[in-house]
Amino acid sequence: MPCACRSSRAELTTTSPIERGFARVTRKLGVIIVGLGPASLPHSKSLLDLADRADVRWAVSRSAERVAAYAEQFPFPTTTDLAAALADPSVDAAIVLTPPSSHLEASTQCLEAGKHVLVEKPLELTTARGEQLVANARKSGKVFAVTLQHRFRPASLRLKSALKGGELGTLEAASITVPWWRPQAYYDEPGRGTMARDGGGVLLTQAIHSLDLFRSLVGVTKVVAAQVRTTGLHKMETEDYVSALLEIGNGAPATLMTTTAAYPGHPERIEIIGTKGHASLVGGRLELAFLDGTNEVVEAEGSTGSGANIMDFPHDAHRAVIADFLDAIEKGHEPVVTGEEALESQRLVDDILKAGRAG
Missing domain, CATH: 3.40.50.720 (NAD(P)-binding Rossmann-like Domain)
Structure with missing residues (x-):
C-alpha cells in the first residue's frame, strides 16, 4: 500500500x-x-x-x-x-x-x-x-x-550513582536473579523460543535487560562456570533456565540465575554487597541499607512483565529511552545505550551459553 x-x-x-x-x-x-x-x-x-x-x-x-x-x-x-x-x-x-x-x-x-x-x-x-x-x-x-530500558528506571539510576560515588564501599559480592514465567502458549507462537527467529532463549530474549543493567553497574570480567538447560515445563528449541558463576569488575564473585519456568513469575532482582552497605534492586524498587544504620528506598513504578502478560509494565522507562535518543540527535552526543554497549551485553550472553555447553 x-x-x-x-x-x-x-x-x-x-x-x-x-x-x-x-x-x-x-x-x-x-x-x-x-x-x-x-x-x-x-x-x-x-x-x-x-x-x-x-x-x-x-x-x-x-x-x-x-x-x-x-x-x-x-x-x-x-x-x-x-x-x-x-x-x-x-x-x-x-x-x-x-x-x-x-x-x-x-x-x-x-x-x-x-x-x-x-x-x-x-x-x-x-x-x-x-x-x-x-x-x-x-x-x-x-x-x-x-x-x-532497565538502565533508565529511577531506581537503577540511583543505584548507579551510589556505586559511582562509593556509597557502598568496596564491592564484595553480587547476584542477579530473573525468575520469570512464560506459559507454553507463548512458545507455541510461530518462531518463539527458536534460534531462527529469536536467536536464543531466556538469556537473550527475556533476561538481557537485567543482565545488561547488571553489567553496566558492576562489570563482568569472567564467566567461571554455567549451566544451561530446557526444563520439563516447556517444549521449545532454546533454553528456559540458565545459572552461572561470574566474576565482576574488581574480581569479586557473583551469581546469576534466570528462567521463564518460575510460575507465576516474580520480579527480577539484583543484590550488591559492599563494605559500607547492601543494595537490593527488586524490579523497579531499590533499597539501600548502610552499615551506619541509615537506609534509603526508591519505590517501584509498576510491574515488570515477569508473568504470562508480557506487556504488564509501565512505559516510563521506554519514554526515557526515546527521550535520550532524541537528545542525542538534537545535541550531537552518544546515547546512553550505544550499539557497542549492547554488543558487550550480547557477548556476555554468548560467553555464558558457551560455558554452559562446555560444562
Whole structure:
C-alpha cells in the first residue's frame, strides 16, 4: 500500500553544525515506527507523551492486519510501504521494532536512507550480525541506540550513582536473579523460543535487560562456570533456565540465575554487597541499607512483565529511552545505550551459553 501525501509542515530551522556533524534542531523531529507487534505498544505510548518533541509521521508494518489493528489504538498515520515512508523528507529517525532476525536488514535500510535509528533489543540473532549492524551504523554517521530500558528506571539510576560515588564501599559480592514465567502458549507462537527467529532463549530474549543493567553497574570480567538447560515445563528449541558463576569488575564473585519456568513469575532482582552497605534492586524498587544504620528506598513504578502478560509494565522507562535518543540527535552526543554497549551485553550472553555447553 503506497504512502499517501501529507499536509505541508514547518521547515527545519537549525543553528550551525555541532559535534559529529549534527545540527541543533529547533522543531519536532519526524519519526517512523517500523514493526507493529507487541513491542510497539510502550514505544507508541511514549511517543504520545513526547508529542512536543517528536512527530510520528508513519507507523509501518508489512502486515495489513497489524496496520489495521494498530490504527484502532493510536492516531498515527500507517502504511505497509517502508521504502515510501523512508523517502518522506520530513522523517529524521526510525524506531525499529521488528523481530531480531530482521534487525540488521531493517535498521541498515533506515540508516542508508539517512535516518537515525533506535532498535529494540537484542541487536540481532547472533553477535556477528550485531557487529555488522553496529559497523553499518558507525559508517552512516547517524545516531544509533538500543532499547535496553532497565538502565533508565529511577531506581537503577540511583543505584548507579551510589556505586559511582562509593556509597557502598568496596564491592564484595553480587547476584542477579530473573525468575520469570512464560506459559507454553507463548512458545507455541510461530518462531518463539527458536534460534531462527529469536536467536536464543531466556538469556537473550527475556533476561538481557537485567543482565545488561547488571553489567553496566558492576562489570563482568569472567564467566567461571554455567549451566544451561530446557526444563520439563516447556517444549521449545532454546533454553528456559540458565545459572552461572561470574566474576565482576574488581574480581569479586557473583551469581546469576534466570528462567521463564518460575510460575507465576516474580520480579527480577539484583543484590550488591559492599563494605559500607547492601543494595537490593527488586524490579523497579531499590533499597539501600548502610552499615551506619541509615537506609534509603526508591519505590517501584509498576510491574515488570515477569508473568504470562508480557506487556504488564509501565512505559516510563521506554519514554526515557526515546527521550535520550532524541537528545542525542538534537545535541550531537552518544546515547546512553550505544550499539557497542549492547554488543558487550550480547557477548556476555554468548560467553555464558558457551560455558554452559562446555560444562
